[in-house]
Amino acid sequence: MAEGYExxxxxxxxxxxxxxxxxxxxxxxxGLVDAQARPGGQVxxxxxxxxxxxxxxxAIAAAxxxxxxxxxxxxxxxxxGELLAERAGGAVRLRYERLVLATGARELILxxxxxxxxxxxGAGGLQALVKxxxxxxxxxxVVAGTGPLLLAVAAGLRKHGARLLTILEQAPAMRxxxxxxxxxxxxxxALQAMRLRFGSLGIPYRCGEFVVAAQGDARLQSVSIRxxxxxxxxxxxxxxVGYGLVPNVELAELLGxxxxxxxxxxxxxxxxxxRTSISGVYAAGEVRGVGGAAAASIEGRIAGxxxxxxxxxxxxxxxxxxRARRFAARVARSFALDPRLRALASPETIVCRCEDVPLGALxxxxxxxxxxxxxxxxxxxxxxxxxxDILAALGRYPQPAAAAPLFPVRLSTLSEPMADSLTxxxxxxx
Amino acid sequence: MTNFxxxxxxxxxxxxxxxxxxxxxxxxxxxxxxxxxxxGATAAAMGHLVAMDDDAAELALSSYSLRLWDEFADxxxxxxxxxxxxxxxxxxxxxxxxxxxxxxxxxxxxxxxRVAADDLPRLEPALVAGxxxxxxxxxxxxxxxxxxxxxxxxxxxxxxATLLQGRRxxxxxxGGVALDDGSRLQGPTLLTTGCAxxxxxxxxALRARKGHLVITDRYPRTLRHQVLELGYAASAHGSxxxxxxxxxxxxxxxxxxxxxxxxxxxxxxxxxxxMVRRMLARAIEFLPALRSLxxxxxxxxxxxxxxxxxxxxxxVPERRDLWVAAGHEGLGVTxxxxxxxxxxxxxxxxxxxxxxxxxxxxxxxx
Amino acid sequence: MNRGDExxxxxxxxxxxxxxxxxxxxxxxxxxxxFRRGVGGDPRGPLCGIGVCFECRVRIDARAHQRACMVLxxxxxxxxxxx
Numbered sequence: 001m002a003e004g005y006e007x008x009x010x011x012x013x014x015x016x017x018x019x020x021x022x023x024x025x026x027x028x029x030x031g032l033v034d035a036q037a038r039p040g041g042q043v044x045x046x047x048x049x050x051x052x053x054x055x056x057x058x059a060i061a062a063a064x065x066x067x068x069x070x071x072x073x074x075x076x077x078x079x080x081g082e083l084l085a086e087r088a089g090g091a092v093r094l095r096y097e098r099l100v101l102a103t104g105a106r107e108l109i110l111x112x113x114x115x116x117x118x119x120x121x122g123a124g125g126l127q128a129l130v131k132x133x134x135x136x137x138x139x140x141x142v143v144a145g146t147g148p149l150l151l152a153v154a155a156g157l158r159k160h161g162a163r164l165l166t167i168l169e170q171a172p173a174m175r176x177x178x179x180x181x182x183x184x185x186x187x188x189x190a191l192q193a194m195r196l197r198f199g200s201l202g203i204p205y206r207c208g209e210f211v212v213a214a215q216g217d218a219r220l221q222s223v224s225i226r227x228x229x230x231x232x233x234x235x236x237x238x239x240x241v242g243y244g245l246v247p248n249v250e251l252a253e254l255l256g257x258x259x260x261x262x263x264x265x266x267x268x269x270x271x272x273x274x275r276t277s278i279s280g281v282y283a284a285g286e287v288r289g290v291g292g293a294a295a296a297s298i299e300g301r302i303a304g305x306x307x308x309x310x311x312x313x314x315x316x317x318x319x320x321x322x323r324a325r326r327f328a329a330r331v332a333r334s335f336a337l338d339p340r341l342r343a344l345a346s347p348e349t350i351v352c353r354c355e356d357v358p359l360g361a362l363x364x365x366x367x368x369x370x371x372x373x374x375x376x377x378x379x380x381x382x383x384x385x386x387x388x389d390i391l392a393a394l395g396r397y398p399q400p401a402a403a404a405p406l407f408p409v410r411l412s413t414l415s416e417p418m419a420d421s422l423t424x425x426x427x428x429x430x
Numbered sequence: 431m432t433n434f435x436x437x438x439x440x441x442x443x444x445x446x447x448x449x450x451x452x453x454x455x456x457x458x459x460x461x462x463x464x465x466x467x468x469x470g471a472t473a474a475a476m477g478h479l480v481a482m483d484d485d486a487a488e489l490a491l492s493s494y495s496l497r498l499w500d501e502f503a504d505x506x507x508x509x510x511x512x513x514x515x516x517x518x519x520x521x522x523x524x525x526x527x528x529x530x531x532x533x534x535x536x537x538x539x540x541x542x543x544r545v546a547a548d549d550l551p552r553l554e555p556a557l558v559a560g561x562x563x564x565x566x567x568x569x570x571x572x573x574x575x576x577x578x579x580x581x582x583x584x585x586x587x588x589x590x591a592t593l594l595q596g597r598r599x600x601x602x603x604x605g606g607v608a609l610d611d612g613s614r615l616q617g618p619t620l621l622t623t624g625c626a627x628x629x630x631x632x633x634x635a636l637r638a639r640k641g642h643l644v645i646t647d648r649y650p651r652t653l654r655h656q657v658l659e660l661g662y663a664a665s666a667h668g669s670x671x672x673x674x675x676x677x678x679x680x681x682x683x684x685x686x687x688x689x690x691x692x693x694x695x696x697x698x699x700x701x702x703x704x705m706v707r708r709m710l711a712r713a714i715e716f717l718p719a720l721r722s723l724x725x726x727x728x729x730x731x732x733x734x735x736x737x738x739x740x741x742x743x744x745x746v747p748e749r750r751d752l753w754v755a756a757g758h759e760g761l762g763v764t765x766x767x768x769x770x771x772x773x774x775x776x777x778x779x780x781x782x783x784x785x786x787x788x789x790x791x792x793x794x795x796x
Numbered sequence: 797m798n799r800g801d802e803x804x805x806x807x808x809x810x811x812x813x814x815x816x817x818x819x820x821x822x823x824x825x826x827x828x829x830x831f832r833r834g835v836g837g838d839p840r841g842p843l844c845g846i847g848v849c850f851e852c853r854v855r856i857d858a859r860a861h862q863r864a865c866m867v868l869x870x871x872x873x874x875x876x877x878x879x
Contacts, residue, residue, distance in 0.1 A: 048817045106848045118829040118841030125845030133818025219829040356835040370466045373576040381850035412721040415710035647861045724861045
């Protein structure tokens with residue numbers, strides 16, 4: 001007979017780990033699935049040299065001891081109460097009674113001339129690469145974009161020996177200072193506040209500045225920076241640039257969950273108990289809207305408890321969750337994007353990197369689908385995620401609809417009859 | 431202006447070709463499309479320009495149309511690739527029909543060649559070993575239909591056609607059509623609506639036959655020809671039961687486009703994973719290398735299908751000045767250009783290049 | 797975690813060493829900045845680092861289109877870029 005899970009948690013970041021642990025604590029059979037080889041998601045990605053932060057280690061230990069860990073397992077489709085997933089050894093079916101979607105978010109990188117040069121990465125992107133061995137020691141790095149994430153990235157890169165030239169925060173200094181002052185009200189962020197106010201990292205932290213272009217032959221060699229006082233050039237080896245996060249709603253969308261489309265990027269809509277519009281499916285963390293690791297952990301716990309029928313226990317966390325989300329909203333307001341960032345791309349700037357479609361090629365198409373059919377924008381390997389995020393941020397087209405396969409998948413995964421039982425990878429998270 | 435020589439309703443590749451042919455004949459045309467040009471079955475289609483000999487009337491229409499397609503061989507957006515078609519047989523007993531097929535194709539002006547089992551690996555190295563043989567049709571080609579539809583509409587407009595995009599025909603009336611806002615257009619009307627024909631003309635039966643397609647990432651030089659199993663026609667013309675057939679196409683990008691499936695009674699455009707499974711399992715039997723390729727996308731389309739499998743091309747009975755060009759099943763792209771000429775010839779009372787009788791809507795009028 | 801352990805593999809025929817637990821992207825980065833070529837022929841490298849952008853695709857042990865950032869480096873791997 002097929003193995004299944006009473007509660008299946010998709011995504012092993014802070015939200016997923018908390019959900020898995022909460023559900024397991026109720027004695028139900030829990031599966032925790034993630035495309036990454038190790039739990040932690042993005043923000044708690046294990047660093048090769050320095051391990052994980054304490055909160056991550058605790059959450060991983062608490063969750064993976066009691067649940068079935070399904071790492072390096074990519075969910076690609078859904079049919080009738082089952083998820084179809086792919087791993088190195090072949091395809092697997094994951095049956096569930098209840099589902100917690102903790103699929104997190106991806107970085108928003110807005111295009112500018114030269115952004116396709118090797119050496120230009122996301123801010124969180126470079127951090128992820130470096131944590132898994134990317135050679136950064138001695139390399140000159142510019143960290144740019146927006147949000148407290150930039151500081152965490154810079155600090156992490158410096159630990160690995162990078163030469164941090166500067167941090168460029170697009171939000172104006174006044175707003176950043178106000179945000180830093182307000183942090184005193186939120187315990188646990190005091191250190192962050194200090195860094196913001198006193199630049200204790202020893203790296204020049206510039207507000208109201210952003211990269212407008214990158215230059216180089218075969219790779220990045222320099223960037224042009226817009227400052228309040230004009231343009232300046234800076235030679236560098238790596239540009240780590242991120243302008244916020246976009247929820248990974250595709251699995252939820254495929255399952256039929258209603259999405260919240262009030263902003264440029266969709267998020268999964270839920271009620272106060274984190275139930276989506278589909279019975280038995282819950283959502284927690286960044287996929288509901290960017291809220292940070294603290295909110296994600298709390299929501300994961302709520303969803304995990306709710307998925308086990310522990311409504312009262314879940315309800316008791318509502319206050320904590322709301323406070324965490326209010327903080328996240330404050331972050332979002334403080335670091336709202338300068339409109340000029342949406343106008344950095346010239347008509348020649350590629351917006352669809354997979355298919356080399358420049359922004360100018362999309363002129364005259366009112367409809368994303370018509371644009372796609374005519375220009376190939378969105379027909380590439382990333383399945384329209386990157387260009388879709390960008391064009392939505394630029395106010396051109398809404399994000400394209402999600403469809404199976406959710407990620408590129410081996411043809412044999414789609415062609416072979418399913419194995420009924422699942423071979424566990426390991427019960428520990430490493 | 432509300433009076434036209436021809437009102438074309440629906441701008442998939444058929445409607446676009448008709449609008450283009452009509453304006454080329456000097457007619458004053460208004461072309462109406464409620465969605466995107468070439469956004470329906472045209473966008474889902476494989477774009478295979480293929481000579482199929484299974485039905486004599488369709489072969490006549492196809493070969494006529496295929497000669498007209500040569501005009502687009504150098505149009506960049508057409509992405510015209512003369513890769514040819516390779517039909518393959520698994521069993522010896524399937525080879526028996528090949529001589530007859532070659533003869534029929536030849537008499538329609540399409541060159542076809544028998545391929546011995548030993549020669550298959552040379553022609554198409556990725557094919558599984560042990561196939562019995564096949565047939566090669568070198569002049570067949572692959573195009574990108576949505577861009578063709580757009581090109582044809584643009585050309586029609588440049589000759590003076592009026593384009594009403596995003597507008598819907600609410601009803602037919604004696605002298606023409608009524609639009610969604612109640613306004614009326616007068617003139618002979620041509621319905622090129624594909625599967626939506628029943629909305630305006632329920633007495634001409636048309637069923638939607640769902641198909642699946644799977645496209646891979648780029649693997650250039652993996653496949654040289656569009657390759658199909660000889661049994662494909664059985665799937666296309668066969669019973670109502672759901673069926674799959676081996677049909678894989680090399681796209682100019684280096685991606686492989688994998689079909690094909692057919693089923694009635696599914697109105698959902700969502701892909702059916704069990705059907706995809708069947709289709710891909712069949713494809714792998716012929717091209718084992720497919721197994722390890724990365725699939726980027728799955729989509730579906732609906733083929734407008736008549737009871738006898740031939741399109742409706744001609745006047746609607748009991749009506750004056752109402753015409754149809756719809757119901758092309760899986761040969762819409764192949765026969766678009768020939769269908770348009772055939773239709774316009776009938777409209778103008780000119781002698782068509784081929785016998786229109788097999789396609790007359792009267793045969794199916796209820 | 798054995799920090800001293802190194803994984804030896806080849807990138808475009810060149811021997812590369814990375815720490816145990818590193819991904820293939822870390823190995824490729826030690827050999828070249830161009831993981832692949834865009835449709836127009838320009839060099840590309842990883843962008844998102846988390847498996848979403850597909851700019852880091854390389855050939856690993858004769859299998860094309862593998863995301864280097866999502867695959868752990870294993871001893872003896874043969875990695876080919878199109879840079």
